Amino acid sequence: MELIIRSYDLKLKHTFTISRESITIQPSMIVELKSDGQSGFGEATSNPYYKITVPKMTADLESIRSLIESTTTETPEEFWSKIHPFLQDDLFALCALDMAYNDLYARKKGKKLYQLWDHPITNNPITNYTIGIDTIDKMVEKMEELPWPIYKIKLGTQEDIAIVKELRKRSKAIFRIDANCGWGVDETIKNAIELKKLGVEFLEQPLKADNWDGHAQVFKESVLPVIADESCIIEADVAKCNQHFHGINIKLVKCGGLTPARRMIAEGRKLGLKTMVGCMTESSVGISAIAQLLPQLDYVDMDGPLLLAEDIADGVLIVDGKVTYADGNGTGVVLK
Structure with missing residues (x-):
């Protein structure tokens, strides 16, 4: 098996701002x-919050190139x-590696990957923008x-309620609030x-990731469901989120790919948690992998390609929130 690594700078349509960057x-x-x-393809984007850069990821993969390329028939x-x-x-x-291997294997x-997993696609959720x-x-x-059926609105300002009130007048x-x-x-x-009065469905990660006492209080007292994001990174975090959140938002890049994400989804559902997968402004490479789940x-939050000035790949098509494989x-x- 041959490993090929490419790097891209994905230009966004608009400056994208969240509470910290x-x-x-x-x-x-x-x-x-x-x-x-x-060929199978996978993607991971850089992220300063997690101290991840493309050069670091590239170097880490190069350090085990021979191990990767010696793989033959493993699942x-x-x-x-x-x-x-x-x-x-x-x-x-x-x-990125796990995503590419799953793609190649299927x-x-x-x-198609979802067919290999034997999952019907008749009731797929639609993505927010x-x-x-x-x-x-x-x-x-x-x-x-x-115009979109579901919006995720990033907040963390001095006028958060005023923002949502104004947006609600127009749509x-x-x-959903993050x-x-x-x-x-x-x-x-x-x-x-x-x-809640303004028709919000749920809140995503309002508190700092490690504020578990705070999460427990909000879980008990919030009139809206709360979904974990920064508090749910790896498989061990799913159980910790139980009785602290109403659901979990899994990011493939944070947990290590499709393989652990599938285990996290299964455990979350067993615990009665709502399950969500989110994106990190990936191109259609990463988003097409998310679509298999x-x-x-x-x-689901898989609007990455919609935020880009130009995509680098063809894959799933998203229209009005609905995915066509x-x-x-x-x-x-x-790849284009």
């Missing part, structure tokens, strides 16, 4: 695995278990630029009351 360019690493005339689960000890400090790189089997923090006028403008869509660790306990409980999810097997990705 703003970006106009999203660096991304694409992994291609080639074997027997077939994705066996491959992940073999590689994990060498990349446990860089789960982003492991994600292509060799002549099936994210509105980053900006002036109220700009946020309204971004929302009206792309009857479902609203504060990215930007609120306190009392603020969250108070905001939830007002936001849709039958197992309650919610690519024709090809695996994840169906084709």
